[in-house]
Amino acid sequence: MTIRSEPLIGVARPARRRPASLAAWLDRESVFSWLMMALPLLFLAALVGYPFCYGILLSLMNRPVAQPGTFVGLQNFITDFHDPVFWRVAVNTFVYTGVATLLKMVGGLCLALAMNQNFRMKNIVRALLLLPFIVPTVLSTVAWMWMLDPAFSVVNRLLIGLGMPRPGPSWLGNPTLAMISIIVINTWRGLPFYGITLLAGLQTVPPELYEAATIDGASGWQRFRYVTLPLLQPIILIVTLFSVIFTFADFQLVYVLTHGGPQNATQLFATYAFDIGMGAGQLGLGASVALMMLPALALLIVALTLYMRRSG
Amino acid sequence: MVTGHGRVEHTLRVWLPVGFFLVLALLPFYWMAIASLKPNSELYSASVNSLIVYHPTLKHYADLLSETGFLLWSWNTMLVSVVATAISLVLGVMLAYPLARMRFAGAGLIAMTVAAIYLVPQPLLFLPLADVINRLGLGNTLTSVMLTYPTMLVPFSAWLLLGYFKTVPKELEEAARIDGASRLQTMRRIFLPLCTPGFISAGIFAFTLSQNEFLYALIFLTKTSVRTVPVGVIAELIRGDVFYWGQLMAGALLGSIPVALIYSFFVEHYVAGLTSGSVKA
Numbered sequence: 001m002t003i004r005s006e007p008l009i010g011v012a013r014p015a016r017r018r019p020a021s022l023a024a025w026l027d028r029e030s031v032f033s034w035l036m037m038a039l040p041l042l043f044l045a046a047l048v049g050y051p052f053c054y055g056i057l058l059s060l061m062n063r064p065v066a067q068p069g070t071f072v073g074l075q076n077f078i079t080d081f082h083d084p085v086f087w088r089v090a091v092n093t094f095v096y097t098g099v100a101t102l103l104k105m106v107g108g109l110c111l112a113l114a115m116n117q118n119f120r121m122k123n124i125v126r127a128l129l130l131l132p133f134i135v136p137t138v139l140s141t142v143a144w145m146w147m148l149d150p151a152f153s154v155v156n157r158l159l160i161g162l163g164m165p166r167p168g169p170s171w172l173g174n175p176t177l178a179m180i181s182i183i184v185i186n187t188w189r190g191l192p193f194y195g196i197t198l199l200a201g202l203q204t205v206p207p208e209l210y211e212a213a214t215i216d217g218a219s220g221w222q223r224f225r226y227v228t229l230p231l232l233q234p235i236i237l238i239v240t241l242f243s244v245i246f247t248f249a250d251f252q253l254v255y256v257l258t259h260g261g262p263q264n265a266t267q268l269f270a271t272y273a274f275d276i277g278m279g280a281g282q283l284g285l286g287a288s289v290a291l292m293m294l295p296a297l298a299l300l301i302v303a304l305t306l307y308m309r310r311s312g
Numbered sequence: 313m314v315t316g317h318g319r320v321e322h323t324l325r326v327w328l329p330v331g332f333f334l335v336l337a338l339l340p341f342y343w344m345a346i347a348s349l350k351p352n353s354e355l356y357s358a359s360v361n362s363l364i365v366y367h368p369t370l371k372h373y374a375d376l377l378s379e380t381g382f383l384l385w386s387w388n389t390m391l392v393s394v395v396a397t398a399i400s401l402v403l404g405v406m407l408a409y410p411l412a413r414m415r416f417a418g419a420g421l422i423a424m425t426v427a428a429i430y431l432v433p434q435p436l437l438f439l440p441l442a443d444v445i446n447r448l449g450l451g452n453t454l455t456s457v458m459l460t461y462p463t464m465l466v467p468f469s470a471w472l473l474l475g476y477f478k479t480v481p482k483e484l485e486e487a488a489r490i491d492g493a494s495r496l497q498t499m500r501r502i503f504l505p506l507c508t509p510g511f512i513s514a515g516i517f518a519f520t521l522s523q524n525e526f527l528y529a530l531i532f533l534t535k536t537s538v539r540t541v542p543v544g545v546i547a548e549l550i551r552g553d554v555f556y557w558g559q560l561m562a563g564a565l566l567g568s569i570p571v572a573l574i575y576s577f578f579v580e581h582y583v584a585g586l587t588s589g590s591v592k593a
Binding site for chain 2 (some may be wrong): 010026027029030034040043044052054055058111113114115119123127131135137139140142145146149151152154192193194195201222245246248256270278290293300301304305308310
């Protein structure tokens, strides 16, 4: 009896109380969550949030590289607005983004429809079709540069073979052709992303819908127009927003292929900001050019984020 | 009932469009490959058929490996990609797990912020970031890119993993909690081992994006010894107006191999990751 009444538990409890309550505190969902997210959030605040705010500050300063800056208010933006090249850049960026996106959308839809048939080796074909998208852009752009080289262009050799007078077009030397070239290469690279994503969307369309439409006498085009397209619409929208954001802010393809030339004909916001900020060493003015992308980008980013949240 | 005529028609209907897209996608790579194997006499000759290699040679590869820093650049690229990918997966999990599993005030806002940061393109940040990197004394160190690549890869991994985590059933975790496991133990011992496919998808993407990155590497790495492949190839094989085409093509081909290899092993994971974000809608 006496042994049994030894308060074993009573002795153990006070000693354990504090660690137990700390453990309980750590076990609360909100505490656990914020402790867990603290490091990545700090990281993003330091290397995305801070540079973003600092960029806005820079755009209000005259800040030659390796020299202290002076506050100049909106002077950099006024300079931009009086700079004819800046307006050229704005037009270029919108043309580049608009045309390339349209080509990728239509081409990607065709690619998806072509792949959405039954045939052998489909997985291998799909893997090969995605190659342009996964190979580092700079390296594939170098291959295109060789294909469009003024002296040894294979494209021109083919055209001359087909009867075009020598020496053939100067793809990267003529302003219009240079713009066409960067649009085509951007399309070539981005098309598989569109195509394979839309293909995945096509495969989620229930076959019964097509059967029902066929029984109702719908033609192939009608089935596409009234069954496929409406069901694909959300995916097309998301892929397009993604593509527009990254095409609008494109840098590497143009930097490698044309450096923005000839005569700024292919200069985009990103490459122009680079030229001014890094080439001419005007960090403040360069930052102001980069920030001019912000209104359009912010609109797109907010739209896509809200849309993904609604549908996710 | 496939008649001979039907089979021909089927083959044409499949392979005409598919073949067109295949040729379009692969032609530049074919061009890259044969140019890298041609001797200069053939490369710069207007009289021979340029579609074929008559006298294949590995001279451009030998020159590339012996006369330039290509091997060093490859090593740098690999090192940076692996470290940046590892950082991104770890930090990505730390963001995605609470967002996928816990209920707390502000979760929706954090999820939106992460998605928005993922969509912020580098050209918006590179000038201020260059100044920050210089002030930290990190210019011309691989650390500079190991730290800056995750700025895009962390939100991306977190977003991709968040989607994957939500598809994993909760029952095992609940059972572990009832057995007295702490939240951290539950996450590490029970939950994370179930998510290998998600990690592979996010990992391949992060690795591919690291290999592809150009802008930060171009700005932060200006010495041969610290360059990555894309920057090294552009900065050192094009000297003024002189293009070393043979070596450029050899470098472009060799530089694409790590990505292509990893991709060929995990292509299904890659496609799953690519389409998960948009198809879920």
